[in-house]
Amino acid sequence: MYNIVIFYVTVFIFSICTAVNDYSYLINTTQCTIPNLPAFYHSWNNYTPSYPISCSSFEPVSYITVERDVVTLHIRTEVIQKQFGNSDDNTCCYSVISRHGSVDYPDVGYVFSSYCRSFKNSARLYDDTVVVLCHNSTEDTTNGYPSNFWYSNIHQVVRRTPNLVRKAELLKESSRKKPISVLIVVIDAVSRLNFIRTMPKTRDFVTQNGFHEFRGYNKIDDNTFPNAMAFFSGMNQNQSVDICQPWTLDGLNNCPLIWYDYRDLGYITAYAEDWSDIATFNYLKKGFKVPPTDYYFKPYMDSLRFLRTEIQDGMPFCAGPESQGDRMLNLAFDFAKNMKGLPSFGVFWMNTFSHNVITTPKTMDDKVKQLFQRLKSVGVLDESVVILISDHGIRFGEILNTTRGYYEVRLPMNYISLPHWFKERYPDETRNFLDNAKVLTSTYDMYMTLQDLLVLSGTDYKVKSSRACPKCKSIFAKIPNERSCSDAGISNKWCTCNLDLDMDK
Numbered sequence: 001m002y003n004i005v006i007f008y009v010t011v012f013i014f015s016i017c018t019a020v021n022d023y024s025y026l027i028n029t030t031q032c033t034i035p036n037l038p039a040f041y042h043s044w045n046n047y048t049p050s051y052p053i054s055c056s057s058f059e060p061v062s063y064i065t066v067e068r069d070v071v072t073l074h075i076r077t078e079v080i081q082k083q084f085g086n087s088d089d090n091t092c093c094y095s096v097i098s099r100h101g102s103v104d105y106p107d108v109g110y111v112f113s114s115y116c117r118s119f120k121n122s123a124r125l126y127d128d129t130v131v132v133l134c135h136n137s138t139e140d141t142t143n144g145y146p147s148n149f150w151y152s153n154i155h156q157v158v159r160r161t162p163n164l165v166r167k168a169e170l171l172k173e174s175s176r177k178k179p180i181s182v183l184i185v186v187i188d189a190v191s192r193l194n195f196i197r198t199m200p201k202t203r204d205f206v207t208q209n210g211f212h213e214f215r216g217y218n219k220i221d222d223n224t225f226p227n228a229m230a231f232f233s234g235m236n237q238n239q240s241v242d243i244c245q246p247w248t249l250d251g252l253n254n255c256p257l258i259w260y261d262y263r264d265l266g267y268i269t270a271y272a273e274d275w276s277d278i279a280t281f282n283y284l285k286k287g288f289k290v291p292p293t294d295y296y297f298k299p300y301m302d303s304l305r306f307l308r309t310e311i312q313d314g315m316p317f318c319a320g321p322e323s324q325g326d327r328m329l330n331l332a333f334d335f336a337k338n339m340k341g342l343p344s345f346g347v348f349w350m351n352t353f354s355h356n357v358i359t360t361p362k363t364m365d366d367k368v369k370q371l372f373q374r375l376k377s378v379g380v381l382d383e384s385v386v387i388l389i390s391d392h393g394i395r396f397g398e399i400l401n402t403t404r405g406y407y408e409v410r411l412p413m414n415y416i417s418l419p420h421w422f423k424e425r426y427p428d429e430t431r432n433f434l435d436n437a438k439v440l441t442s443t444y445d446m447y448m449t450l451q452d453l454l455v456l457s458g459t460d461y462k463v464k465s466s467r468a469c470p471k472c473k474s475i476f477a478k479i480p481n482e483r484s485c486s487d488a489g490i491s492n493k494w495c496t497c498n499l500d501l502d503m504d505k
């Protein structure tokens, strides 16, 4: 036993030394070296990984199908039969959910319509967010709602609407070039190394299917809000506060967030975030007085509180019979699939299986991999730029006391896929993109990239330099090899270049 420990410690120290001193650098440019730390340390063997928890022991009783513009709500009578006995004794009803905040917090809250409409087996839906309740048919529901329901679930439909299709078609006709759709999938608090450790199936799938790893991707501030603002607006925390005043009612609606440009130029836009209570633009802030994007899923996510919540590692993992993560992955897929062929810009930001504990992302590895498989199978990867990214590494736990934790919290994962047609049409941009995957990049560069995609889309959009980082560049432009942290808008506190840290710590 003792010998084995000595052996591991020796291997451990040896691998660290070689990583730092000899041959292996993640980034090795004139102004920036970052050591290529191994994802796995022997001490990781002591970590108990979290195992998936199942949110329901049987298939959800209700589900939705979308065929062109016909949306149908279905009941699985065979599941009722099996789980709850005679399905004739049971009946289900649905009710419509709408956004319904207070005067002070218009972005928080939901309301059910005044009655619950009974249906048998299936019903055509004309609304997009519905709650389904199933109950004993002898219960009198003339007052509107059953009180003794034994099943509840909430569904969100993502369907094309004529107005949005018209807007997007107009952009296609007026653009000088083919508009580029963008799909952004965010898993909060996942470093590049933790992605390698906890989501190996997803990582294998994306890297084998054309995603490029931006391995020198460095965050610019501590937590989600400033990094999200840097990504969507090119501003730092102070500028965001001064210019957007997120504590005032109209602040974030009058804030230069890139998705407004996409929306106003004709793209169909979407924003979704799970774990409503800590949502990026709502936590200690006012949120959006009016929905910021064409599709805005906050009311849906808020309404999940009505369902049974099951906590995993301190996070609201299950919302009723489905996990919040599954719900987000389905939204991302439905949006990308149903808007396919039209210019779209969608952001799907997940927290509920990654935010608190370093091992929990493992519980969703299969499901996240399936999202990318499904996106591939319906052709989204052939059409859109797809970004799988995080805002920072894990911000809790004992890893923060180690040198590798110091690196990991600063170096979030960033994987980007370009469709084949883009690479053919833009060989110079593609070459820069491949080169830049190996240099230091920052969150502000991503803002410049999202602007560049509007220009490459042939719109009249005029690029603005990032307020916090005037030298930052789109990853489709040539980023100089001699780039330093300050060139990339990264302050000393967050910089991972040229550090001389005690690697045994």
Ligand SMILES: *[C@@H]1O[C@H](CO)[C@@H](O)[C@H](O)[C@H]1NC(C)=O
Pocket: 022, 023, 024, 025, 028, 029
């Ligand atoms: C890092 O770059 C320098 C300068 O180009 C080069 O001499 C050195 O061999 C590189 N080191 C590694 C480990 O690649």
Ligand SMILES: *[C@@H]1O[C@H](CO)[C@@H](O)[C@H](O)[C@H]1NC(C)=O
Pocket: 084, 085, 086, 089, 090, 136, 137, 138
């Ligand atoms: C429904 O309620 C009636 C009356 O309370 C009861 O006799 C019956 O067993 C119930 N059926 C189911 C499926 O629970």
Ligand SMILES: *[C@@H]1O[C@H](CO)[C@@H](O)[C@H](O)[C@H]1NC(C)=O
Pocket: 236, 238
């Ligand atoms: C932001 O504002 C605070 C408080 O006014 C100040 O101490 C800090 O230096 C500012 N940070 C930056 C990056 O400007």
Ligand SMILES: *[C@@H]1O[C@H](CO)[C@@H](O)[C@H](O)[C@H]1NC(C)=O
Pocket: 396, 397, 398, 399, 400, 401
């Ligand atoms: C980090 O180390 C300090 C000092 O040993 C300790 O008090 C603290 O609890 C540790 N933090 C974590 C998150 O392990």
